[in-house]
Amino acid sequence: MIEGIESGIGIGKAFPDVGTKGAKPSSLVNDTGKFFGELVTKVNELQAQSDSAIQSLATGESQGLHEVMIAMEKSSIAFQFLGQVRNKAIDAYNEVMRMQV
Numbered sequence: 001m002i003e004g005i006e007s008g009i010g011i012g013k014a015f016p017d018v019g020t021k022g023a024k025p026s027s028l029v030n031d032t033g034k035f036f037g038e039l040v041t042k043v044n045e046l047q048a049q050s051d052s053a054i055q056s057l058a059t060g061e062s063q064g065l066h067e068v069m070i071a072m073e074k075s076s077i078a079f080q081f082l083g084q085v086r087n088k089a090i091d092a093y094n095e096v097m098r099m100q101v
Helices: 025-059 065-098
Strands: none
Touching: 025 065
């Protein structure tokens, strides 16, 4: 079964409908902070799994080079994604700062 973007750590969770009544800016900031915190935690977990897979291959506990390479690529892609999300958030912040009120 394919899950949509809304499931798991998704954008729908981090950014609730702003147009609805009762959406407070402080809750939006808290939800955004929670989203970034969960994202960093997940990337950290993937990097730790990659490190342990490399260590187990180096010590001879694991014979599956392909599994180690998959773990390394997962952590690499997750880290690149985190960097791009950070860059887009900074771009959005700079754009808001340039707006004239």
